[in-house]
Amino acid sequence: DAGVTQSPTHLIKTRGQQVTLRCSPKSGHDTVSWYQQALGQGPQFIFQYYEEEERQRGNFPDRFSGHQFPNYSSELNVNALLLGDSALYLCASRRAPNTGELFFGEGSRLTVL
Amino acid sequence: GEDVEQSLFLSVREGDSSVINCTYTDSSSTYLYWYKQEPGAGLQLLTYIFSNMDMKQDQRLTVLLNKKDKHLSLRIADTQTGDSAIYFCAEIAYTGTASKLTFGTGTRLQVTL
Numbered sequence: 001d002a003g004v005t006q007s008p009t010h011l012i013k014t015r016g017q018q019v020t021l022r023c024s025p026k027s028g029h030d031t032v033s034w035y036q037q038a039l040g041q042g043p044q045f046i047f048q049y050y051e052e053e054e055r056q057r058g059n060f061p062d063r064f065s066g067h068q069f070p071n072y073s074s075e076l077n078v079n080a081l082l083l084g085d086s087a088l089y090l091c092a093s094r095r096a097p098n099t100g101e102l103f104f105g106e107g108s109r110l111t112v113l
Numbered sequence: 114g115e116d117v118e119q120s121l122f123l124s125v126r127e128g129d130s131s132v133i134n135c136t137y138t139d140s141s142s143t144y145l146y147w148y149k150q151e152p153g154a155g156l157q158l159l160t161y162i163f164s165n166m167d168m169k170q171d172q173r174l175t176v177l178l179n180k181k182d183k184h185l186s187l188r189i190a191d192t193q194t195g196d197s198a199i200y201f202c203a204e205i206a207y208t209g210t211a212s213k214l215t216f217g218t219g220t221r222l223q224v225t226l
Contacts, residue, residue, distance in 0.1 A: 006155075033212075033213065033214075035214075041218060041219075042117075042201055042203075042216030042217055042218050042219055043156070043201075043214070043216050044216075045213040045214065045215070048211050048212065048213060050210070050211070055209075055210065055211035056208050056211035056212070056213055058213065088155075090155055090156060092156075092214070096210065097210070098143070098144065098205070098212060100144050100161045100163060101158070101161075102144075102146065102158065102161070102205075102214070103158055104148070104155045104156035104157075104158070105155050106154060106155035107154075107155045109153075
């Protein structure tokens with residue numbers, strides 16, 4: 001079991017560019033959430049996808065968007081990148097309904113110059 | 114709203130027990146989580162406890178839950194240098210069938226020889 005996998009692991013972008021991050025959930029999981037972790041802080045919830053729909057959204061601007069595919073994998077897109085978007089982006093997966101097991105991937109570290 | 118608080122730093126000697134404390138605010142949380150994060154890595158699920166339990170033990174880890182005081186603790190027995198990391202407490206909140214985790218700022222555990 002590969003667990004939650006994310007790609008790319010590291011990437012560097014410049015201000016104003018767009019980025020797409022990818023996540024494959026743990027086998028058997030159908031619900032994917034994205035979190036942003038700035039340096040020295042705890043992760044902050046961006047949004048959650050289930051059945052290919054955004055089910056809940058945190059306090060993030062519309063520049064942050066996502067998608068879930070029929071195979072349960074997910075993408076996070078960020079447009080018009082700002083310096084403050086530099087962070088570790090974490091994907092988490094679980095099965096619905098929640099049985100408690102909620103696993104994270106290793107994250108994608110985004111640096112915006 | 115949800116808020117999770119943790120102390121920032123804990124230093125223990127190798128072989129001693131470590132106790133990391135956390136307070137949370139959402140009394141409706143069904144699960145409470147402990148995650149471990151090593152430098153440059155993602156979040157590793159250590160353990161979780163269902164809200165109708167007072168205690169959960171898993172090898173060297175013991176979780177205690179005091180629902181009245183909304184206090185959660187993680188005890189690590191026989192602490193090893195490999196336990197040095199940041200430990201995050203998190204509570205889960207539901208909006209309908211959707212859910213999100215709210216994390217504390219993390220407790221940095223330093224294990225000395």
